Amino acid sequence: MSITLLSSPLQGFTDFRFRNAFNHYFGGIDTFYAPYIRFNNKLVIKNSYQRDLKLEHNTELEVIPQIMTNSADEFLFVVDYIQELGYKELNWNLGCPYPMVTKRGMGSGLICEPEKINHILNRVHKETDILVSMKMRMGYENPEEILDVFPILDTYPLKNIAIHALIGKQLYKGGVNLEAFQKCIESTKHKLYYNGDITSVAKLKEMQTRFPSIDHFMIGRGLIADPFLPSMIKNNTTTYPENRWEIFREFHDTIYHQYDEALSGPTPIKMKMQGFWEYFSQSFSNPQKTFKKIKKANNPRAYQQAVAEILKNG
Template sequence: MGLDFAPMEGITSREFRETHAACFAGVERYWLPFLSPTSVHQLTPRQKRDLEPGPLGCGRLVPQVLTREPEDFLWAAQALGELGYGEVNLNLGCPSGTVVSKGRGAAMLRDPAALDRFLDAVFARTPLPISLKTRVGLESPEEWEGLLPVLARYPVRELTLHPRTRRELYRGGVHPETVRRALELLPYPLRYNGNLFTPGGVGRLEAACPGLSGIMVGRGLLADPALAARCQGGCRERRALVDFHETLAERYLSFMHPDAAVLPKFKELWAYLALLLADGKPWKRLRKCTRWTEFHSLALNLLQNAALLEEAEFSRIDQYECW
């Protein structure tokens, strides 16, 4: 089953995607964090840089749009088509308070009739095939039964399901029965996403749901960047981890401030990478660093010399594999 790298706003930047692909095998496609168009209908220089297909090419990238306005979605789809992309993904799952309070992301699941009207408007005029990424509801997984008939009505290229509600954010178990219902009722490909952290977990999901078109992994790949390769029988090489870390740092340092910008980005990444360390204590020291140079020498030394676990220990952040 093909494995895609999930979109993660603030983390899976163009620099991150290209560096990961150069250092590790196994990921089929990389998803871009959401593009949130405004009514101005113009890409900012920063958005343009992130959307540039670069060496991966459009075939291995999936751009995503977050909006509740059909006209803004259609403009973004047109702009993405002009950049060469062959698909646009609509975000129906983002749980963040600022997104939901504006009626976007997971908030679009609140009212199935309003969602139907939105989908009707965009599918009627889209210049590109549309895929969807969604949760099973806002407050309760029971909402999924009311959403499925609406979602099933449109010629969706593929739907990626994170089987939790907005209320559940990324915590606790998932709702496996909602995946089975989607497989029964949706007349198009279904991709699974959520709490896949090990090759064993991926294998169990594949055995339980052979009808899936693919899987998507986010945090599992941040903690163990070699996870996709390991799912396909490869192994994790320390040299690749070091190369990945150092190349990503160099790329960010070429245009970002070391202490003000690169340091917080690497701390966010290390919150997951540290789950691979046999001894979790050095993470506390890393977290306290206020200078990039200090953080970098500690982090590099850990990657080169520290004992690493076979599997990242997500139980340290109260996350458990759901399959």
């Protein structure tokens, strides 16, 4: 069965610079989700979100914008904004687990409020012709919460529901709950995408075997940790290209230069690249030692030296 791979958004990581460089050097991803747009009281779309969604920054790829909100007005505002840019679909984030978000009834904190979800979807479908897709966890407190939402979701022509098979209060701990995901498959008419802990070709195969009806898989952290993973899944191989580290180096240098240009001063670029290396380091034989080397590099020259040393040893 042919499968579709989607890049699951990571705020602070998978912006247009990352997406374009990723696509150029590694490929394997069919569609990229942009990290969520979120408002801070005012109905103004932050410059960083605007830059991220600009069409000229996304010419090579299929990108789907995302919103995180519990307000129909905010949703409608973003629909207008992205439709003007030419986008046809908006993804709704009901997955974010962080208390700052969930305590305000957003992200996975909204899953336990089916009526509110209904109200928003009702207005969006009455007042616009945008295609809506969802990205959800299975609940905040327990994985049954989503089962009360499906009857409402089933009344709307959603494109799909991507499910990160965890609950909000787990944050990122404890691993995915595959029995609960199976229950989701049996409880909605919508097309489901699987998301959660795909970190290797073997893991993807395990999920395919376990859920034969699923043919769309979203990869988040695993794609940053090992950017070759999507193309290896697509090519059904566990063998890396011979020039693996050369390709990685070129990719690294591309994003480094772009972020260095966009951010001002040595500290922001250090923090940005350090964030990436928390994931990249997992591809190296000693992740902790690798990450430590990056953390210790206190100026751009030391950083470049650390990267060269890490890549020499592979």
